[in-house]
Amino acid sequence: MSEAAVTTPKATLATVWLDGCSGCHMSFLDMDERILEIIQRANLVFSPLVDRKDFPDHVDITLVEGAVSSEEDLVKIKKVRAHTKILVSLGDCAVTSNVPGMRNPFTVQSILNRAYVENVTLPHALPSTVIPVLLARARPIHEVVPVDVFVPGCPPSADLIYQILDDLLAGRTPSTGHLRFGA
Numbered sequence: 264m265s266e267a268a269v270t271t272p273k274a275t276l277a278t279v280w281l282d283g284c285s286g287c288h289m290s291f292l293d294m295d296e297r298i299l300e301i302i303q304r305a306n307l308v309f310s311p312l313v314d315r316k317d318f319p320d321h322v323d324i325t326l327v328e329g330a331v332s333s334e335e336d337l338v339k340i341k342k343v344r345a346h347t348k349i350l351v352s353l354g355d356c357a358v359t360s361n362v363p364g365m366r367n368p369f370t371v372q373s374i375l376n377r378a379y380v381e382n383v384t385l386p387h388a389l390p391s392t393v394i395p396v397l398l399a400r401a402r403p404i405h406e407v408v409p410v411d412v413f414v415p416g417c418p419p420s421a422d423l424i425y426q427i428l429d430d431l432l433a434g435r436t437p438s439t440g441h442l443r444f445g446a
């Protein structure tokens with residue numbers, strides 16, 4: 264974990280969802296009433312939880328769930344990195360590629376065939392629109408852009424997410440004492 268902290272009076276906070284199941288965001292919501300305390304200390308400026316489509320020019324802390332699996336994810340994470348002071352890799356999919364990475368031993372073509380041709384009984388075809396173009400491998404975020412804080416867990420607990428945010432918003436380097444992989 265790198266030295267990372269926010270010292271501005273009212274910080275800005277974002278959350279981003281790449282190739283993940285949303286479980287890490289559910290864990291964020293599981294902070295319950297502590298979310299109210301967090302947003303007293305930081306403005307939530309971008310997230311699947313708020314209605315804003317464009318990533319802001321400057322964000323102090325961005326929590327990123329999920330692996331980088333598609334060309335769309337790649338564009339998104341590069342933009343997020345360019346406009347974020349402290350990027351937090353949130354959850355095992357972000358840290359190791361975890362579940363999305365289970366496809367990595369196979370080719371993209373064989374995965375698409377399996378999903379859209381071999382396992383269907385109705386008329387079928389490979390999708391040419393809507394589905395983002397997959398990268399050859401689902402990659403952990405730090406393989407693509409620098410990451411400041413790693414928070415493993417599937418998902419990380421609400422207590423751990425709160426602790427990380429509390430530390431960063433207080434200007435402290437987050438403690439690594441409670442970090443672990445898996446549920």
Ligand code: SF4
Pocket residue numbers: 282283284285286287328329353354355356357361362416417418419
């Ligand atoms: S780390 Fe676990 S909970 Fe989080 S997105 Fe991946 S599979 Fe879902």
